[in-house]
Amino acid sequence: MSSKIFNKKFTFPNTYIIVFTVIIICAAATWFIPGGEYAQSGDGSLTYTQIESAPQTWQIFSALYKGFEKQAGIIVFILIVGGALWIINSTKALDAGIAAFLAKARKLERFSVFRAIGVNNIILVSMTVMFSLFGGIFGMSEECIAFVAISIPLAVSMGYDSITGVGIVYLAAHVGFAGAFLNPFTVGVAQEMAGLQLFSGMGYRIICWAILTLFLVIFLLAYATRVRKNPQKSPMYSIDSYWREKVSANAEEIQRYTNRSSWISFALAMAAILLFTAAYWKDCAIQAGNSSYSAPWLMPAAAVMFAVLSVASLRKSVHFYIVTLLGFAIIYLIIGAICFGWYIPEISALFLALAILSGIASGNGANNLADEFIAGAKDIFSAAFIVGLASGIIIILQDGKIIDTILHSMESSLDGARPLASLSMMYGLQTFINLFIPSATAKAAITMPIMAPFSDLIGLSRQATVLAFQFGDGFTNMITPTSGVLMAVLGMARIPYMKWVRWTWKFILLLIVIGFLLLLPAVMFKLSGF
Numbered sequence: 151m152s153s154k155i156f157n158k159k160f161t162f163p164n165t166y167i168i169v170f171t172v173i174i175i176c177a178a179a180t181w182f183i184p185g186g187e188y189a190q191s192g193d194g195s196l197t198y199t200q201i202e203s204a205p206q207t208w209q210i211f212s213a214l215y216k217g218f219e220k221q222a223g224i225i226v227f228i229l230i231v232g233g234a235l236w237i238i239n240s241t242k243a244l245d246a247g248i249a250a251f252l253a254k255a256r257k258l259e260r261f262s263v264f265r266a267i268g269v270n271n272i273i274l275v276s277m278t279v280m281f282s283l284f285g286g287i288f289g290m291s292e293e294c295i296a297f298v299a300i301s302i303p304l305a306v307s308m309g310y311d312s313i314t315g316v317g318i319v320y321l322a323a324h325v326g327f328a329g330a331f332l333n334p335f336t337v338g339v340a341q342e343m344a345g346l347q348l349f350s351g352m353g354y355r356i357i358c359w360a361i362l363t364l365f366l367v368i369f370l371l372a373y374a375t376r377v378r379k380n381p382q383k384s385p386m387y388s389i390d391s392y393w394r395e396k397v398s399a400n401a402e403e404i405q406r407y408t409n410r411s412s413w414i415s416f417a418l419a420m421a422a423i424l425l426f427t428a429a430y431w432k433d434c435a436i437q438a439g440n441s442s443y444s445a446p447w448l449m450p451a452a453a454v455m456f457a458v459l460s461v462a463s464l465r466k467s468v469h470f471y472i473v474t475l476l477g478f479a480i481i482y483l484i485i486g487a488i489c490f491g492w493y494i495p496e497i498s499a500l501f502l503a504l505a506i507l508s509g510i511a512s513g514n515g516a517n518n519l520a521d522e523f524i525a526g527a528k529d530i531f532s533a534a535f536i537v538g539l540a541s542g543i544i545i546i547l548q549d550g551k552i553i554d555t556i557l558h559s560m561e562s563s564l565d566g567a568r569p570l571a572s573l574s575m576m577y578g579l580q581t582f583i584n585l586f587i588p589s590a591t592a593k594a595a596i597t598m599p600i601m602a603p604f605s606d607l608i609g610l611s612r613q614a615t616v617l618a619f620q621f622g623d624g625f626t627n628m629i630t631p632t633s634g635v636l637m638a639v640l641g642m643a644r645i646p647y648m649k650w651v652r653w654t655w656k657f658i659l660l661l662i663v664i665g666f667l668l669l670l671p672a673v674m675f676k677l678s679g680f
Contacts, residue, residue: 213545345602
């Protein structure tokens with residue numbers, strides 16, 4: 151009996167166990183680390199004061215509730231996206247759309263140039279660069295949750311795995327986020343708090359973004375090529391059976407049709423788009439850094455494109471019309487984000503409308519539509535649950551009054567260091583802090599008012615300090631369990647957290663090293679804007 155126990159094969163704990171263990175460790179730390187907090191003084195600066203700690207005990211259980219409460223927006227968003235995409239999947243529209251897209255892409259292989267490069271490689275690189283740009287320009291993060299649900303079936307259809315699907319969207323957007331040049335949530339906030347001109351020093355930041363994105367493209371191409379040659383080398387091979395079953399083996403077998411209800415769906419969608427366009431087209435302005443470009447033509451152009459493509463797709467099949475609906479939901483998501491500052495509430499509403507219109511188009515009755523939506527929400531609930539649980543880590547640290555103490559002790563270690571050493575320590579500090587405070591805005595509010603004046607005292611450029619903050623904030627976001635977006639993406643992709651860690655840790659370490667090397671010119675040379 152005892153030999154069986156000792157010989158039992160070790161199985162790594164699942165994501166829920168890992169996160170709850172971290173919560174317990176943080177709760178234990180509140181008994182040993184003294185309490186403290188930063189308070190804003192009259193001149194606007196932050197001063198640290200030691201206060202009585204609040205050791206956490208039974209709060210490890212209430213942290214789940216508070217975590218759900220804190221991340222309610224993302225949790226509801228995940229459930230809505232899950233319900234919407236379940237409805238779309240039930241119509242086989244996504245299978246038909248992906249098969250048609252890949253069939254057309256394969257035709258490019260008749261040209262020797264495309265055949266030599268590889269059509270799959272072109273698609274992978276193009277998507278990676280595009281999402282990295284989204285991260286670098288407008289700080290795409292939460293929006294990745296919706297895109298991942300589309301990129302994974304595409305990646306699996308191309309012979310890759312779910313990790314590749316997550317990489318070309320989530321990893322790309324967050325590498326772009328780390329090396330951003332126009333991201334208002336990192337560069338914008340940090341520069342404003344450091345008293346710098348908004349988005350100044352953009353030239354060198356663009357170079358940083360390009361270098362980081364290049365390394366990501368090489369990393370993803372090498373991995374994806376290896377998996378395509380031998381699918382069993384994927385750490386997700388067995389788990390990805392779920393996605394392989396989702397992807398239709400032969401989309402040509404799908405019966406194509408156009409029904410009356412699909413035209414009704416088109417009429418309703420067209421009416422909504424026209425009303426939206428009429429109300430906001432004059433106010434449409436693309437925000438690029440501290441500049442704003444009026445684009446009143448953008449929304450009318452999108453409306454015309456939707457009308458033309460919808461009619462053309464409806465003449466083929468309702469499946470292609472639903473894919474068109476999905477495509478324009480993404481287009482309007484981007485328009486809303488860059489022109490009107492849309493966030494989770496607006497994007498959730500967009501996907502809820504997509505679910506209803508897709509259900510109507512497929513001919514589902516109201517009851518059947520509701521059942522399908524609930525089934526999708528149930529299927530994705532594990533992703534929503536882990537977001538609330540992971541948020542409990544931050545809740546424990548905050549309620550235990552130790553998070554500011556940890557921050558203050560780390561900042562105190564910067565005293566007396568030379569400029570290069572100080573910048574290195576700032577970078578390491580920001581990287582470590584991000585494991586506990588994944589919010590860029592919150593981190594900037596705490597650290598920049600202290601680090602910016604300190605950089606003046608040691609003769610270090612404030613731009614270099616902002617760059618250290620930017621890199622430190624971005625890289626560990628892609629691996630820390632306290633990131634609600636990461637946990638939501640992994641939950642949606644059905645990738646266990648430890649499998650993700652084992653796959654990414656070397657790449658994240660490489661990014662940290664590259665980030666350090668990119669900081670050196672900010673100290674050693676006179677860069678434009680620095």
